[in-house]
Amino acid sequence: MKLEVISKSENKEVQNFIISQIRDLINYKNLEPGDKLPSERSLSDKFSVSRSNVREAIQKLEFYGLLKSIPQSGTFVANIGVIAMNGMIDDILRLEKPDFKALVETRILLELKTARLAALRRTDEDLKQMREALEAYSEKVLNGKDAVQEDLLFHLAIAKASGNSSLNTLMLMITPEIITNFEKHHVCDKGMARSGIQEHQDIFNAIKNQNPVEAKEKVKVHFKMLYQYCYNIE
């Protein structure tokens, strides 16, 4: 018990501590899927932390599908065995903050897929939203203005057109981190944005013409510079 070392502001540390304690509890008590965890109050008492800290930790494990809270009843181990539970909790505890390179790598992967799927599945409504985003982007760039936001919205429109809400969510989650890093590293220069108009137009046309191969190819072209950059930094 090294809790006294942890300062108040280091919330993450407390949460990880509680999560590891819950893992140990599940192991020691051989809790199986469907079994009930001790109440939040008794846990906060046992671990010598506040109940709200316990709640946050439980909510995080609930987000990853490992626990399930039922009001006025209790918190239950999800339909997942003790082995997988251990493996996943260890992974969750080990999760580092992704670096920029990893983010870009993931983004390109997702974009290649969403563009291909969008070419196969886009509706007319999807197409309309993509066109609007594209026009807004072009206008900004041609007027010499910053167009990072419009660029982003175009790509999110593609993700939406992919018809895969799971992919759409993942794109949404990594997008903000991408933006802040773009601005920090000054990735998007003026020249890039100008050539970007044609590249966006090419992607749009491929999706409009329902040509998945070309859509993927054009996205690859669009990210080529970025790819090189990504593998050069740090």
Next chain:
Amino acid sequence: MKLEVISKSENKEVQNFIISQIRDLINYKNLEPGDKLPSERSLSDKFSVSRSNVREAIQKLEFYGLLKSIPQSGTFVANIGVIAMNGMIDDILRLEKPDFKALVETRILLELKTARLAALRRTDEDLKQMREALEAYSEKVLNGKDAVQEDLLFHLAIAKASGNSSLNTLMLMITPEIITNFEKHHVCDKGMARSGIQEHQDIFNAIKNQNPVEAKEKVKVHFKMLYQYCYNIE
């Protein structure tokens, strides 16, 4: 204001209501990156909801990188313009719960990539963990036992070996949903698990031999049945 329609348990509705209100506020007041939002108390007062509801909504927007809370100071608009803010908030509000088909589609995409990267980057320690997971899986299957968990841990070990923490996180997030759906739809039958041993071994060997092309190919084989299933249901 249609709040009286919303029952207490429909927390999601309340949260989405608050999020849309915050979006309107940002638009109406022309809040730009770095600007401060009204305090949680005044927001809860203005929207006629509890402060904890406001906090949850803010935390969700913080998760997507749109807001940033600073203790004893305030909540601030992230380094993202009003246009992108609107687009992303609309996307967040529209996000449906992903269907199983979308999940499997995403999983295969991620697995193909992580296997390829793992072949390129795996360390000896990664290899060791993968081998342990593989052996645990084989033993269970050969003894005629259920091995869903061990299967999962093998794939998570690959994700870890990819050296991309971003991809690793995404895999972790979609995994629990996959498992529950697998069990619900009875995807993994006994016969499948038996042939799975060789398939896992092939993937492992490709990664061990640092052959990214073969690794990707073997994963594709492994998911072939699943792919067909995925495109047949519902």
Next chain:
DNA sequence: AAATTAAATCTGGTTAACCAAATCAAATAG
């Protein structure tokens, strides 16, 4: 003794009071 009911207790969720740091305003010193 079994079935039913009623009361007491536990549960996660919610609300409100409290905290300490940060901010702002005014007063004071130079």
Next chain:
DNA sequence: CTATTTGATTTGGTTAACCAGATTTAATTT
């Protein structure tokens, strides 16, 4: 008039009291 200090206020975060529903226990009735 400027710079500094001091005190009051505002902030997000934390804690504790409270709530309603679920669960368990005990009492009552048949």
